[in-house]
Amino acid sequence: MNTFLVFLEQREGVVKKSSIDTWNRAQELAALHPGAAVSALLVGPASTRQLDGCPGGNGVIYHANEEAFRLYNPEHYTRLVVETMKRVAATTLFFADTALSRDLAPRLSVRLKASLLTGCAVDDAWGENGGGCCQRPVYSGAAIASFAPCRPLKIYTCTPRASRISSPITSGARASVVVLEPSSSTSEELFPLVRRMAMHEGVRDVAEARIIVAGGRGMGRAGFGLLEALARLLGGAVGASRPVVDEGWRPHAEQIGQTGKTVAPALYLACAISGAPQHLAAIGSAGIVVAINCDPHAPIFDVADYALVGDVHLLLPKLIEEFREFLKKR
Numbered sequence: 001m002n003t004f005l006v007f008l009e010q011r012e013g014v015v016k017k018s019s020i021d022t023w024n025r026a027q028e029l030a031a032l033h034p035g036a037a038v039s040a041l042l043v044g045p046a047s048t049r050q051l052d053g054c055p056g057g058n059g060v061i062y063h064a065n066e067e068a069f070r071l072y073n074p075e076h077y078t079r080l081v082v083e084t085m086k087r088v089a090a091t092t093l094f095f096a097d098t099a100l101s102r103d104l105a106p107r108l109s110v111r112l113k114a115s116l117l118t119g120c121a122v123d124d125a126w127g128e129n130g131g132g133c134c135q136r137p138v139y140s141g142a143a144i145a146s147f148a149p150c151r152p153l154k155i156y157t158c159t160p161r162a163s164r165i166s167s168p169i170t171s172g173a174r175a176s177v178v179v180l181e182p183s184s185s186t187s188e189e190l191f192p193l194v195r196r197m198a199m200h201e202g203v204r205d206v207a208e209a210r211i212i213v214a215g216g217r218g219m220g221r222a223g224f225g226l227l228e229a230l231a232r233l234l235g236g237a238v239g240a241s242r243p244v245v246d247e248g249w250r251p252h253a254e255q256i257g258q259t260g261k262t263v264a265p266a267l268y269l270a271c272a273i274s275g276a277p278q279h280l281a282a283i284g285s286a287g288i289v290v291a292i293n294c295d296p297h298a299p300i301f302d303v304a305d306y307a308l309v310g311d312v313h314l315l316l317p318k319l320i321e322e323f324r325e326f327l328k329k330r
């Protein structure tokens with residue numbers, strides 16, 4: 001029997017959207033595999049209200065809400081996940097593919113002697129052919145490879161799926177929450193937190209955003225002011241291509257692509273981005289792609305749902321004005 005455990009990641013008391021998506025995905029998989037059970041582990045003080053009404057939200061959420069879990073501590077988190085895996089007799093552990101899971105999942109795979117499959121699109125074919133197969137893009141998205149786990153215990157870090165512009169459909173079901181007993185020991189002596197550096201406080205995380213306004217080299221440094229204005233107006237996040245980050249115009253946290261973040265917004269607006277394979281590899285799950293480029297043959301147009309051919313510096317101010325008028329009337 002399959003028993004799934006989903007790791008729910010919080011940041012500053014808010015469960016990450018990508019984790020909720022993974023939880024929903026696990027519930028959907030469980031519905032396809034009779035007898036499968038789903039539990040979740042929420043680590044750190046956070047509200048579980050966001051999880052109310054997730055489709056099929058009938059599982060158990062184990063909540064380690066001690067203050068000591070607020071910030072990521074590898075040793076401390078590893079111990080907690082191992083204990084919870086044993087407690088629920090989990091055969092499969094799902095993470096959202098995030099910076100934290102890329103650190104924690106390999107540790108767990110060694111500790112639990114489990115197969116680890118990272119950056120996977122876990123789809124409906126998951127249980128076929130002996131179970132646990134999943135797909136991931138390789139060679140900068142030029143090919144899709146299928147991987148099969150070879151150990152009984154399996155760990156996946158799952159790439160996001162496109163979010164919806166409208167509010168997600170909720171079932172009204174509630175998962176039950178079990179608050180875990182405080183642990184008697186922490187690993188603070190072993191791994192004391194020396195200093196916490198908050199990078200780009202208040203900046204929206206592109207990996208979590210439902211609307212992304214991304215800019216490439218053609219924007220120029222000053223052009224990002226326009227993208228910030230548009231992102232503010234739409235309640236979205238600013239993203240960037242690699243040359244923009246290499247130039248130091250934007251922080252690496254905003255980089256989208258093979259060596260940046262994988263994103264799955266409902267709307268992706270690509271401004272003066274050529275559409276290199278290393279960039280496109282990370283936006284495959286975006287809902288609607290709108291591209292603005294002065295080169296009508298730019299590869300970004302091959303993946304765009306809407307194409308605007310022209311100079312961003314002329315088109316963006318007009319677009320911002322149009323959006324402003326439109327939103328005023330709503």
Ligand SMILES: Cc1cc2nc3c(=O)[nH]c(=O)nc-3n(C[C@H](O)[C@H](O)[C@H](O)COP(=O)(O)OP(=O)(O)OC[C@H]3O[C@@H](n4cnc5c(N)ncnc54)[C@H](O)[C@@H]3O)c2cc1C
Pocket residue numbers: 215216217218219240241242243244255256257258259260261271272273274275276277278279292293294295298310311312313
């Ligand atoms: C191992 C490896 C990893 C990589 N990882 C990443 C990654 O994570 N993310 C990433 O983005 N790239 C990555 N790259 C780089 C990638 O190959 C491309 O070089 C990069 O994506 C190009 O960025 P760009 O589109 O901003 O710039 P360019 O390729 O220079 O394109 C600029 C575009 O802007 C258009 N333009 C210029 N001026 C205007 C204007 N005024 N109005 C409208 N359009 C205009 C041009 O027509 C052009 O299409 C990686 C490369 C390698 C080798």
